[in-house]
Amino acid sequence: VTSLSGRGVGMDVVKRTIEELRGNIDVRSNPGRGSEVTLRLPLTLAIIDGLLVRIGRGRYVIPLTAVEECVELTPQDDLRSVGRNFLNIRDTLVPFIRLREQFRSPTAPDPYQKVVIVSAGESRVGLVVDQVIGDHQTVIKSLSKLHADVASFSGPTILGDGTVALILDVPQLVEDGRAQDDRLKAAS
Numbered sequence: 702v703t704s705l706s707g708r709g710v711g712m713d714v715v716k717r718t719i720e721e722l723r724g725n726i727d728v729r730s731n732p733g734r735g736s737e738v739t740l741r742l743p744l745t746l747a748i749i750d751g752l753l754v755r756i757g758r759g760r761y762v763i764p765l766t767a768v769e770e771c772v773e774l775t776p777q778d779d780l781r782s783v784g785r786n787f788l789n790i791r792d793t794l795v796p797f798i799r800l801r802e803q804f805r806s807p808t809a810p811d812p813y814q815k816v817v818i819v820s821a822g823e824s825r826v827g828l829v830v831d832q833v834i835g836d837h838q839t840v841i842k843s844l845s846k847l848h849a850d851v852a853s854f855s856g857p858t859i860l861g862d863g864t865v866a867l868i869l870d871v872p873q874l875v876e877d878g879r880a881q882d883d884r885l886k887a888a889s
Contacts, residue, residue: 797827
């Protein structure tokens with residue numbers, strides 16, 4: 702041990718954490734040239750930029766790659782759209798999905814809800830949420846085998862306060878919204 706070297710306690714913590722994530726770490730030392738540290742993490746572990754939103758008491762993450770803009774759904778616009786579920790965004794009609802209904806949230810909606818305009822392929826759709834909390838770097842975890850068939854979510858993430866937020870699968874939500882709209886049209 703010299704004034705420049707430590708006892709390896711820090712690397713031991715890194716090694717243990719990576720192994721808990723089902724990854725591994727390799728260290729190669731070449732005398733006179735230094736050390737090479739290689740970290741390998743499983744493919745199911747990825748970090749994405751997301752938009753953290755609240756619907757009722759639940760928090761969800763929308764991948765930022767799908768988000769185009771956020772607008773407010775005023776009570777007047779909300780009343781006007783009953784039965785139609787379209788918003789006029791700069792002279793373009795954009796359909797929207799009320800995620801509160803989709804997820805069967807038991808709480809009352811906020812008076813000023815927000816609409817997150819997302820793109821899925823060629824489609825633009827609004828997702829109505831109670832609150833936009835802000836951007837959030839998200840580590841995607843894989844869903845358990847028990848929840849693997851839940852199509853609306855691509856995985857969970859653990860927030861800084863220890864609670865879990867589900868990551869929305871935007872293309873699947875858009876498809877579910879279309880299917881629900883087609884069922885309503887067929888019924889009427």
